[in-house]
Amino acid sequence: MSSVLENFDRWKEFLGERVDQAQDAGMSMDQIQNVAYRMGDFLANKVDPKNPQERLLKDLWEASDENDQKALARMMINLAQKTH
Structure with a gap:
């Protein structure tokens, strides 16, 4: 079985x-987005991309300022919710 980070579809499902x-636990969307931003920063700085999609996200993250990174985190949440 591949890890969550090795398969992008599995990563979206996991997210x-x-x-x-988080929503069931009572977290607001602002809180969830803040966690997603911090997780994105951690992944970009500490985890080697395992597939082309993760490489693209890392490159976009590194080319962006904090506002754009927060927008990217929000977009990932939206993508995960849409495909989940």
């Missing part, structure tokens, strides 16, 4: 499940 859990 969607975590967003659902």
Whole structure:
């Protein structure tokens, strides 16, 4: 079985499940987006991309300022919710 980070579709599913859990636990969308931003920063700085999609996200993250990174984190949440 591949890890969550090795398969982008699995990553979107995993992220969607975590967003659902956070909402069920009473977190606001602002709080969820803040966590997604911090997680994106961690992944960009500490995790080697495992597939082309992750490489693109890392490159976009590194080319962006904080506002754009927060927007990218929001877009990932939206993508995960749409495909989940």
